[in-house]
Amino acid sequence: MSKKSWWWALLSVPLLFLGTDITKAVEYGELVQKDGKWEFKETEDPVIKLMHDKHWINDEEYFKVTDRQGKNWIEPVDAVLNRRREMEWVRYEKTALHLPDWLDLGFENRTRFESYDHPWRASQAIGNGRTDAQIALRSRVRIGLGGDGPLKLLFEGQDSRSFLDGDRGDFRDTTTVNEFDVLQLVGSLTVNNLFGTGLRTDVHFGRMTLDLGNRRLVARNAFRNTTNSFDGFHWQLSQDKTWRIRGFATQPVVRDDTRLDQQYNNLLFWGTYFESRHFPWFLVDAYYLGLNDQRLPNGTTHRTYTTAGGRFYKDPKPGEPDYEIETTWQTGRRGVTDHFAHFQHLELGYMFNVPWTPRLVFQFDYASGDRQPGDSQDEGFDTLFGARRWEYGPTGTWGPFSRTNLITPGWRIFLNPTPNWILMAKHRVWYLAQDRDVFGNTGLRDQTGNSGTSLGHDVELQAQWMINANLDFDVGYVHWFKGSYFDSPTILAQMPSGGNKDSDYFYASIRLRI
Amino acid sequence: MKLKVLAWCLCVCSSMAVPSAFAEQAVVAVAANFVPPFREIAIEFEQSTGHQLRVAAGSSGNFYSQIKNGAPFDVFFSADMERPKKLEDEELGVKDSRFTYAIGRIVLWSPNADLIKGEETLRSKKFKRLAIANPKTAPYGVAAMQTLQKLELWETLQPQIVMGESIGQTMGFIESGNAQLGFVALSQVMDPRIKGQGSRWDVPTNLHEPIKQDVILLTKGKDNAAAKALLEFMSGPQAGKIIQYYGYELK
Numbered sequence: 001m002s003k004k005s006w007w008w009a010l011l012s013v014p015l016l017f018l019g020t021d022i023t024k025a026v027e028y029g030e031l032v033q034k035d036g037k038w039e040f041k042e043t044e045d046p047v048i049k050l051m052h053d054k055h056w057i058n059d060e061e062y063f064k065v066t067d068r069q070g071k072n073w074i075e076p077v078d079a080v081l082n083r084r085r086e087m088e089w090v091r092y093e094k095t096a097l098h099l100p101d102w103l104d105l106g107f108e109n110r111t112r113f114e115s116y117d118h119p120w121r122a123s124q125a126i127g128n129g130r131t132d133a134q135i136a137l138r139s140r141v142r143i144g145l146g147g148d149g150p151l152k153l154l155f156e157g158q159d160s161r162s163f164l165d166g167d168r169g170d171f172r173d174t175t176t177v178n179e180f181d182v183l184q185l186v187g188s189l190t191v192n193n194l195f196g197t198g199l200r201t202d203v204h205f206g207r208m209t210l211d212l213g214n215r216r217l218v219a220r221n222a223f224r225n226t227t228n229s230f231d232g233f234h235w236q237l238s239q240d241k242t243w244r245i246r247g248f249a250t251q252p253v254v255r256d257d258t259r260l261d262q263q264y265n266n267l268l269f270w271g272t273y274f275e276s277r278h279f280p281w282f283l284v285d286a287y288y289l290g291l292n293d294q295r296l297p298n299g300t301t302h303r304t305y306t307t308a309g310g311r312f313y314k315d316p317k318p319g320e321p322d323y324e325i326e327t328t329w330q331t332g333r334r335g336v337t338d339h340f341a342h343f344q345h346l347e348l349g350y351m352f353n354v355p356w357t358p359r360l361v362f363q364f365d366y367a368s369g370d371r372q373p374g375d376s377q378d379e380g381f382d383t384l385f386g387a388r389r390w391e392y393g394p395t396g397t398w399g400p401f402s403r404t405n406l407i408t409p410g411w412r413i414f415l416n417p418t419p420n421w422i423l424m425a426k427h428r429v430w431y432l433a434q435d436r437d438v439f440g441n442t443g444l445r446d447q448t449g450n451s452g453t454s455l456g457h458d459v460e461l462q463a464q465w466m467i468n469a470n471l472d473f474d475v476g477y478v479h480w481f482k483g484s485y486f487d488s489p490t491i492l493a494q495m496p497s498g499g500n501k502d503s504d505y506f507y508a509s510i511r512l513r514i
Numbered sequence: 515m516k517l518k519v520l521a522w523c524l525c526v527c528s529s530m531a532v533p534s535a536f537a538e539q540a541v542v543a544v545a546a547n548f549v550p551p552f553r554e555i556a557i558e559f560e561q562s563t564g565h566q567l568r569v570a571a572g573s574s575g576n577f578y579s580q581i582k583n584g585a586p587f588d589v590f591f592s593a594d595m596e597r598p599k600k601l602e603d604e605e606l607g608v609k610d611s612r613f614t615y616a617i618g619r620i621v622l623w624s625p626n627a628d629l630i631k632g633e634e635t636l637r638s639k640k641f642k643r644l645a646i647a648n649p650k651t652a653p654y655g656v657a658a659m660q661t662l663q664k665l666e667l668w669e670t671l672q673p674q675i676v677m678g679e680s681i682g683q684t685m686g687f688i689e690s691g692n693a694q695l696g697f698v699a700l701s702q703v704m705d706p707r708i709k710g711q712g713s714r715w716d717v718p719t720n721l722h723e724p725i726k727q728d729v730i731l732l733t734k735g736k737d738n739a740a741a742k743a744l745l746e747f748m749s750g751p752q753a754g755k756i757i758q759y760y761g762y763e764l765k
Contacts, residue, residue, distance in 0.1 A: 026556040030570045031541070031585045038586050040541060040568050063553055193691025196642060200691065240692055 077154035089469040104144030112509035120499040122443030125169030156184035174255040219387035285311040300335035319353035341381040369405025369434030402440035430455035454483030540740035545593035565740035588735025598730035611731035616762035618725035624695035630713035645687040645696030658697035660722035700761030
C-alpha cells in the first residue's frame, strides 16, 4: 500500500466516528447577558450527557442523575461532619455501573508538584541554594451504604505518599505520607423530625473526619496531603439552617506513615460547638473543647487543656462590608507547668459590586507564645487539630507559619473573573509574639531573645480553576522575604546553610474526582 | 485508489448521519415545575422531527423579565396563564399562538404514611405546621389558599401555616420535617423518588380555580420551524401521554 493510501485510510477514521456519532439535539442551560448580548450557556454535565448519547445509560437513569445534582443530592454520611464541597461531585462510575441509589461510590486523586528553596527548618540538612521538591499524591475511595435512609454507613480510605523526597534533609513526615489507611469508617442515624418538633438530629459513631467552624482548631485538611481523623461519636441537633449544636467525644487518630494508624486510651478529645444563624450580619459560634494527651510516660509532654471561644462574623456579599472576629482562650496544664494561652483573629472585608467582584480583606492574628522558657507558666497557644492554608498560605512541604507564637497583620484580594476561576494575591507581615519561644514547628529558638521577632513578610499569588466539581487545578507561588530573626548568629547556627536567604515556593496541583 | 474511494464513501455516509440540513434549533424557556416531563417530551420531539432544542429551566417570573429585556427565547412554557397573556398583549408573543398545555393538580402530602386521611386531617388540626407556597408568587399557592378558603379553614389554620417562596421550597419544608404536611404539586409526588411514599389527598378540582399553564410562541421564534413544530407536538398524543403520566391534566 502506498504512503498516500495510508494517509487516506487514516483520515477516514475520524470521519467514520463523526458520521456514526449520534448527535444529541437537546441541550440544557440558561440564557445569560454578556456585554449586551444574550448567550446560551450550557449547564449540563458533558460526561453524563456523553453517557446518555452513547446509550450507556438510559433515559430514566439520565434524568435521575441530573436531578440528583441539585436539591435531590443524596446526602452522604459525613455531610454534617464536614464541608459539603468535600464530598459533592458527580459519581460517574456509579452512573456508568448502574449502581442503585443506596450505594455510593467515589474516587478521588490529587497530584501536586511543589518545590521551594533555602529551607529553614532546624531538622533539614539541605542547603547551599538547593531546592526541596516533592510530588505529593493523595488518593481516596468512598463507599457508602444507605442512600437517603436514616441509617447509613461510610468507608473512606486514603493513601498519601510522596516522591522525590529521598534526599538527605528533604521534608517528609506524617503530614505528607500516610500509606493505605482508613480515613473514615462511620455509621450514622438521622432523625429528621424529632418527636414532631421539626428538629433534626444525627448520631455518628466510628472513625470520622471533622470540620468545626472556620476550621482553625479542628479541620478535615484540604491542602495537606494527609488528614486528621477521630475515633468516637458525634451528635448533632439542628433546626434547618437556623442553628445547630454539636457534641463529640473522641480519641484522635495518630498517623503512622507506613503502618495502620491507631488511637490511644490516654489521648482524648471532646467538645461541643454551637452555631447560630439567626442574624445574617451577626452570625455566632461558641465552643468548648477539651484535650487530654498523656501518651508518653514523660510528664513534660502531657497536654491537658480546656479551650473555649467564640466566633462572630458576616458572610461576604457584593456591595457589602463583612467581618470576622474569633477569640479563643486556653487553660490547663502543659507538662509540669500551668498553661494559659489565647488566640485572636480579626478580619474586615469588602466585596465590590463590579465585574470580577473583587474582595479586599484586612486580617490580623495574634497567637500567644511562651514568655519565659523554663518558668512555671506556659503561654504558647496550641492550635489543636486546625488547618491554616487559607490564612497563612500553602502548607504541604512549605507552611512555615503556625497558629502559635505569632503576630501577623496582612491583606489579601480575591477576584472571580468567572464563577469557576478564583485569583488571589496576599501580603502578610510576620512577627514572633514572644522572642524567646520557638518559631512555629520549625524547631528554631533563641532562648535569650536576642534574635528579635521579625520573621519578614511574604507575597502569595494563587489561581484556582474549578472546571467542575469533578476536576480542578490549583497553582500558587510564594516569595518570603525573610526578616532579621534569621540573620542572628544563634538562629543561623540552627538552620541549614543559606536558610536565612529569601525563599520561593511554587506548587501546581490537579484534582480529579469521579 | 480503492482506499480513496472508500474514504469518500465514508464522507458521504458521515454527512448522511448528521442531522438533516432542514433541522432547526429553538431556544425554549420552561417553568421549573414542568422540567421533568419536558425532558421526556424533548427526546420524543427530537426523535420525531429531527429539530434541536436548547432548554432553559427556571421560574416563570424570571423568564418573563428576561424576555422583556430582550432574551432571544423562541417559546415560553409558563407555570401560569398571566405571563404569556401579558407577553401577547405587549406584542412580545405571537397573537393566537397561546394555549394551555397542562393543568396542574395540587395534593396534600405528608411523608408520614398514617397522617393524611382526606380533608378531615386538615379539620382535625393534629399537626404543628402546614406548608403552602406563597399565594403572592406561586400559582400553586393560590390554589392551596382557595382550597382552604372553600373548606373554611383559611382563617383558623393561619397560626399553623408556613409559606414557601416556591412550590419547590414548600416541598423542602415537608421533606425536612419542618412542616408535617403541605400542599404541593401532584407532579412532585409523582417523582419516582417520592412516588408511593407517605400519605396524600388529591385535592378535588372543584375546590380551586384550575392551575392552567400556558405556552406561547414568542415573536423571536415566529419564523422558526423548530419552535412551531414544538407547539404542534405539544398538542399531540405523544406529549399528552407524558404530561398525564406526571400528574397534570390536559385541557
